[in-house]
Amino acid sequence: MPAVAARAGVAERTVYRHFQSERGLRDAVMVHLEHEANVTMDGLRLENVAEVASRILEHSSRFPLVPRTQRDPTVAATNAKQRHALLAAVEPHTGSWSRDDRTVAAAILDLLWSVVGYERLVSDWNLEPQDAIRGTAWAIRLIEEAIRSDRPPAHPGR
Template identity: 45%
Template sequence: MAAEGPTREEPPSSAEGDRPVESRRAYESPLRRQQAAMTRERIVATAVEMVRAFPTWDWDGLTIRELARRAEVNESTIYRYFGNERRLRDTVMHRLLEEAGVDLDELRLENFADVVGRMFDYLSAFPTPTPTHEDPTFVGIDERRRGALVAAVSTAAATTWSPGESELAAAMLDMFWHVPTHERLMGTWNLDRERAVRAARWAITLIETAIRDGNGPGDPDPATDGD
């Protein structure tokens, strides 16, 4: 029997086979792109939901494994869209800023107060962090400190301030007495002690001057608000 020669592959007999492969791929690609975009959006939306449930900005729980489970996709799918966990978190942070209406490229000193206001409105939807210290000693000294600040503001104010207005001014001063402020100035901004103290003194002096000039935050007394 003579050896069979190499066989030639016959073209598909179906009507679809009459179209070039490139044509079929071009025809199908919009649908594939739409499906890919929907999958990517589901992953990002699920990640944002996870972050919103965290009591702090500690994102240790935002792992690719846990995200894949909640978004009902394979871990490889997340890696395909984002490459690694860092890029995933960057994407989530960008989405959070978008939802808060914050555009860092458009940040100006004159609109910074509005930006902070939008951030506070947005963050108010997140779980309230549990106080760091629940020990009666720390709770007690914190209450005394806040009371002393409110009394100091009320005493120094050029005019009679409402309790609400004094409390707001005292709350701003309290930020410089708070450990996280110290950590951010010296850790994040890499300020040494002298520069950190100089910056804090400058800001406190501005607030003190406003208090003595009667230029308060304008918060009405809750007891008389709306009268």
């Protein structure tokens, strides 16, 4: 709350007058962001998931990305090694694709096998570890199939 007050240029007491707790402030911010992004989870249908995800990420991209933790050199080196390996694995099957599409495909594979994603599946979705692994492998196989079938990531409007 002190940081919010300082950033807004008001006394901390003023923030507490409007929001009784940090949770109340965070909830209000999320409602505001959902409204700004024109996103609602009420009535979400499968055919709208990609569109809603695009809106959420498009809106999020307007804010500066600040890493939550300092990058550990060992982890950064391992991540670089994984990026190079994925790009090398994708490249032979994507000769007609643009460099950007090839990089997007490799990056999505990297995202899918991330430990952070696995932790979210187990913690937030309460999946059993084997189900989280099975689901992740399923999604990776779908991306592999798209790559082998020469179906690059869709561009907006296509």
